[in-house]
Amino acid sequence: MKPEILMTARNARIEERLDRRFELHFLTDYAHRTECLAAIGDRISGIFYANSGGRIGESVFDRVPKLEIVSVISSGVDYVDLVAASDRGIVVTNAGGVNAIDVAEFALGLLIGAGRNISGGVYHARSGQWEERRMGLTRRISERPLGILGLGNIGMEVARRAEAFAMPVFYHNRRHRIDAPYIYVDNLPELARKVDFLIVTAPGGEETHHMVDRAVMDALGPEGVLVNLGRGTIVDTQALVSALSEGTLGAAALDVLEGEPVVPSALLALPNLMLTPHMASLTKDALRCGFDLAAANLEAHFAGERVLSPVTL
Structure with missing residues (x-):
């Protein structure tokens, strides 16, 4: 008998591929997950x-006693209880790295957008204030030092692209990467003092909660720019509002927020803040690669082979 797989998303190409080896069930065929x-x-x-x-946690695992693997189409696994899965011997895989190029492109876009105040220019042009242009002068991005918090797959792609702008690249990470030709700084406030721009690509969790606090923002300074594409919890939102309002931090761009999708009104009122709705990885290319890798992990597991991208605690 074929192993039975629950699909939480529909994709005709992947369904045709998996249907050869598995019996597929679809969450969308049911009114509620509990019914399914x-x-x-x-x-x-x-x-x-x-x-x-x-x-996906204990309540799901209790109802799926034969579950062997959860294959996730994205790099983030925030929605899966990894401890509970590990305790039950359930394999968890992700699609880490498949969207690194897409997110890195977006990161540089946000940096340029916030650093050169492109959103302010768009507002002036659309509101009939073309001649006024009273937004103040900005500074060029090229040749200015860039800091990266989290030099994983995405951080490395950001760094490679920053080289095209002749930017010296510094980074803070859990560990010094001997394979990376960039300058390691062993604490975040010191990194912020050395750079003009800080791009956050670190994972979420307790270890990074509010890691970017007021001290880090003040260290970046009134001409500094903060960009967050990691997790919203990494940046202290209240501290960010204060720093941007008081001008101790020049500008910021966020693709992720604490408590998203709710956007605090205090953030919306800030003219030196760019906001996008967690869309950095949303390209056709990344989605296709994520679906392919998730399918390949299922195929490998049930063929008795090692999965391609396991997630470990």
Whole structure:
């Protein structure tokens, strides 16, 4: 008998591929997840997971006793309880790295947008203030020092692109990367003092919670720019509002927020802040690669082979 897989997202190309080896079930065929799990939970051996499937933890694992693997289409696995999965011997995989180029491109776009006040220019042009242009002068991006918090797949792609702007690249990471030709700084406030721009690509979690605090923002200074594409919890939102309002930090651009999708009104009122709705990785290319890798992980696991991209605690 074919292993039975619960798909939390529909994709005709992937369904055709997986249908050869698995019996597929679709979350979208049910009104609620609880209804789905009650009907077929005891038959499911694997979950093909997109974030639309809701959080996966103890309550799901209890209803899916045969579950062997959760294969996630994105790099982030925030919605999966990794501790509970590990305790039950459930393999968790992700699509780490497949969207690194896409997010890195977006990071540089946000940096230029915030640093050169492109959103302010768009507002002036659209509101009939073309001749006024009273936005103040900005500074060039090229040749100015860049700091990266989190030199993983995305951080490395950001750094490579920054080289095209002749930017000296510094980074703070859990560890010094001997394979990276960039300058390691062992604490974040010191990194912020050395650079004009800080791009955050670190993962979320307790270890990085509010790591970018008021001290880091003040160290960046009144001409500094902060860009966050990691997780919203990394940046202290209240401190950011204060720093931008008081001018101790020049500008910021956020693609992720604490408590998203709710956007605090205090953020919306800031003219020196760019906001985008967690869209850095949303390209056709990244999505296709994420679906392909998630499918390949399922195929490898049920063929008795090592999965391609396991997530470990």
